[in-house]
Amino acid sequence: MSEKKMTVAKAMVECLKAEGVKHVFGYPGAAICPFYDELISSDIEHILVRHEVNGGHAASGYARVTGKAGVCIATSGPGALNLITAIATAYMDSIPIVAITGQVNSDQIGRDVFQEADITGSAEPFVKHSYIVKDPASICDTIKKAFYIAETGRPGPVLIDVPMDVQLMETEFMYPDKVEIRSYKPTTEGNKLQIKRVADAIAKSSRPVICAGGGVFLSDAREELAALAHKCDIPVVNTMMGISNMDMTDRLYFGMIGMHGVKPANYAVSHCDLLILLGARMGDRAVVALRNLSGISVIHIDIDPAEIGKNVNVNTPVVGDIKKILVQLTETVPELKHTEWTDELDEVRSRKTAVPDAKPGTVCPKLFVQELNRQIPKDSIIVADVGQNQIWTANNICLTEGRFMTAGGMGTMGYSLPAAIGAKKALPERTVIAMCGDGSLQMQFMELATAVQHGINVKLIVFVNTTLGMVRELQDKLYEKREIAVDLTGSPAFDVIxxxxxxxxENVTDISQAEGAIKNMLSSEKPYLLQVFVDKEERTII
Amino acid sequence: MKHTISVLVENHAGVLARVAGLFARRAYNIDSLAVGVTADENVSRITIVADGDDYTLEQILKQLNKLIDVIKVRSFSESELLTRELVLIKVNCTPAQRAELISIAKITEAKISDISVNTITLELSDYSNKIKTFEELLRPYGIKEIVRTGTVAIQRGSASLTI
Structure with a gap:
């Protein structure tokens, strides 16, 4: 590519174009104005969020469904600091985002000038890497590296902080074709000997189970996971981050494990003889299901060697890209049948718990989600927020080709609507539904304006019980029902909002209204909100 | 258990903060830390002495490796390494005590780096335990000030850690 003289700000826009970026989510301010000024003349669409954190979440939603880094923009100081929660959320869930922030003029850094914050320093614990650009000649190389680092290996957020004066300096634009970072060479090929060991362990096992996490999405290995499970007749369970990485109607699929998981899944991991962890970090909420691993052989397949052995003791580690490893593994293993084992799990699954009638004026969330399952298109994207709404959705949603996503690692309230906006912007042909509670909605409903302004047709389902239900459940259980600061009285009527x-x-106060309301919501060409009233005594752990 | 870890990093601004921050946020204990440029001026070497069990050591090494600016990480067993610390100790010293202190310096192979009417400043480069003994020997005279570096370490024999 030939070199062209231009400002750093213009070069930044050209770099984004060269990366194939079509949409960016951001919020302007003085220190990032030179960049915005150049954005005007580009064909990159800027989506103006109503709070910087939501620009980060939107970029994260965008990245989750495309596999490409989402881009968010903020100004210096408070703008950049507001991004941190979204950056940390993406970091915990290994989501590639590139965050670009303006910084005060480079000769003023460190003098506590207006809207100055050490954003690279503040965000350091939550980024895969960060840059502060002081040399105008380094901008193209820096942006190229940022995308490369964000998207490869174990993905994660990368921050680029650019002082305002640097944005206005002249540089040569030359976007590099390749990246060479001597200190960053993620392993993608699985060790052949280790893969052979895994194959042997599978062949020997009579009660194997695969616990598949978010890494399966990151590696785009959905089909490969199903291929291995089917060839060897291995039951599959999920961590929360892994939900929908397997057709949830598949006879080998048994649901989510962990503290808030379902019985068949927790039964499977506690009665297996071989546990294959696949792109699962095994966070503390998931590990609850694995209290007793004695006598169980554990295989951990992950691209990040630091995750192996961190939370669960492992017999056989395999480091590399899940997709590649699954392909090799499936070629190596023989066809197997575990009828006795799957029958046993089927029996656990078939034990139905009776759903009690909801109190008048309220809806059972389980039945509501089941009605949603009947109507949504097969490839829908469901974004759950955090709290009871998240567990009700996680444990009852049934997707065959669609995608479930949530801020599983950080548990960030207010994530669902902005992330849904990002996902819908990336895949406009898909139905995208954010599911939240009345607590989390009040942390994000300013983004309804973003959806309206940019014509982003997202659907929002809010479960209303006028309480912070998850915290209340905790207080009831562990603090002898001493409830404090969980009453949301004073919240507005969300339909009016x-x-x-x-x-x-539309309001849903009885399950009989659910069918019609969901139908109206799905057939609308515009954003739509369903307010579903739920009794505050409804629980997540039954 | 104490572990000595050598970390080769890109010689950029902010790298030390990243390494130190990693130890702080993951609650790993650092006993000492020393940093300096290597034969290649683009590469710095950080020598860390850390305390922790085998699980902690494994996590430290893996997490350090994840930092983009970290080029190479290795931990060493004690027997593999030649280790040194540098200490400067300013001791009270009356003219009458000079001879005694000079003899201590001789025995311990310390250097007399500065002297005044009522103090003497001794300099010693040695491994950690020797420095401890040296300090004990000087304590009775009244130590006014101690300045000590972190441990630096290099492999014994012909083996070397390069990128």
């Missing part, structure tokens, strides 16, 4: 934004809303 939606209408104030020009968004159509």
């Amino acid at each position: 939606a209408e104030a934004y020009g968004i159509k809303a």
Whole structure:
């Protein structure tokens, strides 16, 4: 590529174009204005969020469904600091995002000038890497590296902080074709001997189970996972981050494990003789299911060697790209049948717990999600927020080709709507539904304006019980029902709020209304809000 | 258990903060830390003495390796290494005590680096335990000030850690 003289700000826009970026999510301010000024003349669409954190979450939603890094932009100081929660959320869930922040003029750094914050320092614990650009000649190389680092290996957020004066300096634009970072060479090929060991362990096992996590999405290995499971007749369970990486109607699929998981899944991991952890970090909420691993052989397949052995003791580690390893593994293993084992799990799955009738004026969330399952298109994207709504959705949603996503690692309230906006922007042909509670909605409903302004047709389902239900459950269980600061009295009528934004809303106060309301929501060409009233005594752990 | 870890890093601004921050946020204990440029001026070497069990050591090595600016990480067993610390100790010293202190310096192979009417400053480069003994020997005279570096370490024999 030939070199062209231009400002750093213009070069930044050209770099994004060269990376194939079509949409960026951001919020301007003085220190990032030179960059915004150059954005005007590009064909990159800027989506103006209403709070910087939501620009980060939108980029994260965008990245989750495309596998490409999502881009978010903020100004210096408070703008950049507001991004941190979204950066940390992406870091915990290994989501590639590139965050670009403006910084005060380089000769003023360190003098506590207006809107100055050490953003690279503040975000350091939550980024895969960060840059502060002081040399205008380094901008193209820096942006190229940022995307490369964000998207390869174990993905994660990368921050680029650019002082305002540097944005205005002249540089030569030359976007590099290749990246060479001597200190960063992620392993993608699995060790052949280790893969052979895994194959032997599978062949020997009579009660194997695969616990598949978010890494399966990151590696785009959905089909490869199903191929191995089917060839060797291995039951599959998920961590929360892994939900929907297997067709949830597959006879070999048994649900989510962990503290908030379902019985068949927890039964499977506690009665297996071989546990294959696949791109699963095994966070503390998931490990609950694995209290007793004595007598169980554990295989851990992950691209990040630091995750192996961190939370669970492992007999056979395999480091590398899950997709590649699954292909090799499936070629190596023989066809197997574990009828006795799968029958046993089928029996556990078939034990139905009776759903009690909901109190008048309220809806059982389980039945509501089941009605949603009947109507949503097969490839829908469901974004769960954090709290009871997340568990009700996680444990009852049934997706065959669609995608479930949530801020599983960080548990960030207010994630669902901005992430849904990002996902919908990336895949406009898909149905995208954010599911949240009345607590989390109040942390994000400013983003309804973003959806309206940019014509982003996301759907929002809010479970209303006028309480911070998850915290209340905790207080009831562990603090002898001493409830404090969980009552959300004073919250607005969300249908009225939606209408104030020009968004159509419907209330569901009885399960009999669910079918019609969901139908109306799905057939609308515009954003739509369903307010579903739930009894505050509804629990997540039954 | 104490572990000596050598870390080769890109010689950039902010790298030390990243390494130190990693130890702080993951609650790994650092006993000492020393940093300096290597034969290649683009590469710095950080020598860390850390305390922890085998699980902690494994995590430290893996997490350090994840930092983009870290080029190479290795931990060493004690027998593999030649280790040194540098200490400067300013001791009270009356003219009458000079002869005694000079003899201590001789025995311990310390250097007399500065002297005043009522103090003497001794300099010693040695391994950690020797420095401890040296300090004990000087304590009775009244130590005014101690300045000590972290441990630096190099492999014994012909083996070397390069990128």
